[in-house]
Amino acid sequence: MKRLLPLVLALPLLAAVPAWAQTAIDRQQQELQLLRQGWFQQTPPEAGHAASRPGGIRDSGQDGVGLLLHDVDMYFEGGIGFHSPQLKGWLLPLQAGAPVDFDRPQDMRIQVTEGEVILDPQQLANLFNQRILAYPQSMLRDFAMSVDGERLLVSGQVQPLGIGPWLPLRLSGSVRLEGDEILYQPDQVKVLGVPAYGAMSLVGLHLDSLVELERPGALLRDNAMRLNYHQVFPLAGIDGKVDAAWLDAQGLHLRFARPAGSPPPRFEPPTLAGPSYIWLQSGDLKIFEILITYAQVLLKAEQPDQRLVFNLRDYRKVLATGITQVNEDGTFFMRVPPYANDAPAQRLVSSATDGSP
Template sequence: MKRLLPLLLALPLMAQAQSAIERQQEELHLLRQGWFQQTPPDAGHAASRPGGMRDSGQDGVGLLLHDVDMYFEGGIGFHSPELKGWLVPLKTGEPVDFDRPQDMRIEVSEGEVILNPQQLANLFNQRILAYPQSMLRNFSMSLDGDRLLVSGEVQPLGIGPWLPLRLSGGVKLEGDEILYQPDQVKVLGVPAYGAMSLVGLHLDSLVRLERPGALLRDNAMRLNYHQVFPLVGIDGHVDAAWLDDKGLHLRFARPAGSPAPRFEPPTQAGPSYVWLQSGDLKIFEILITYSQVLLKAEQPGQTLVFNLKDYRKVLSTGITQVNEDGTFFMRVPPYSNDTTSARLVSSAAVGSP
């Protein structure tokens, strides 16, 4: 009887503990249903295979940029007031891996990007002109209304001294290419375009430029926006391009009749953020399935700067929080792209004066 009494007294406590465990398991079951719920912003990217804990069955991750400075590497990038799209792995069944950006593409549905004069100059100096045989180098750019002014150096036919070069002109959209066609060309401060036109010469007869996504033909520099940025290709349709005091604007438009993507960023997102919704994402070697990942500026009033190539540096000093619904919040501190060293490397690659 003495042994039975403690057991009888313990039964209510055991029942309470069992009840608490059961409640906990029920709550966990409900949470799991939320964690593994797929909400693709675009029905065209719904799961193509049965999902599980390690694979959502969906190829790609929904991408929403809102007031973000997005860089691919170094100082090459743009500002986006808003852009909606999809990060798509090149290999079916693989997650989107931020450590292997060359294995994915950005499929833009709609939105706008703006390249300011410095970002345009970085695109040329750090990528388009950054090869040993380049006959152009050290571009700097400024804007005069709807005209782009370019200062740099040219080595005609790839021989002799480097000469000061000045270009001025507008841009237009032609198919998948952005055309910069200067109507004023000066070498050593002497107007050259008129003289060249009199003898039937064009810039491409003096300077050769044929790089991934960039081509000089006649007097026009042609930039293919699908190919010209490093690391990742960009799909989508640009239906308008123009210059103003902010820079070069490219407006992406979805196909006529297609529904608008439906993103559901958290209310805590704030004014400047990157929202990654649904699909499988690999970041810091951590696999996040059924993604709900928010990258937001650390302080109100700041613009989020995100560099795809250096994402670990961008995020490593931030604060990460995981909510019960499985949402990852990352508060990102200010990040500065050091483009000075990249410009020096670019100049060294094409030789010294």
């Protein structure tokens, strides 16, 4: 009897343990359910991009990911890219139902709703040297560019008709917008330092009679170089409407206009995003083979006095040495350190103190 007494006294305590544990599990599951409601909440910046199919854990039902650039140097590959003070739009997969996969940028397009991009003289030169002129039969090479007021100055080398020696070339002219093309029309041409345009015009010759240039998104016709901004950049094509183009000391500006009558996109970046960041909102995103549904992803400069440099081709190298944090609401914060891009040295921005997580 004495041996049974401790056991009898302990029975109520033993019976209470499972009930207490079950209560804790229920409370945890309730909290998890509330968090999931936030994780799987779709907030597309534009109503026209709402989910087109029922959503689930591995598919939000929305095609594309909302894109907001704020004071970012965005590169496609190598030194080919631009600076954007601000740009709003979408990353759209070419295949409906597929996530936006950063490891397959050739399978997406960038649809710009509104904003501005600036190609500085070095970025313009990179676009020509690393893409437009980068083929064996090119008759032009080694472009360097500068801006003088509203004129674009180009120096390089030319091989007329593709034969003979390479000769020094100097061009000077204006830039204008014509439909979906940016036209550079030099009115001063010098080969070996001798003015050539006047003599050529007297006999009815044009630049395209001496030099052939027909590349994806780039064409030399008469005396004008035509760049189609939808096609000229590598990897991902660009959709959207440029309504103004101009030159100044910063370089070539392209302004994208929102379609007439459409409401402005409503992006909701974290309040502590800092002065230089990329915000990806809603839709399905694949980074490092990790699928992020109902995306809320912030890529921000590591320090508040740095400008974020992001290279689409080398995004793994850009992000690999950074710090990633996941908040309870499902937001991914990625602090991005300075990236050694094949481009001008990273520039600094002024800002208030950044107190983000």
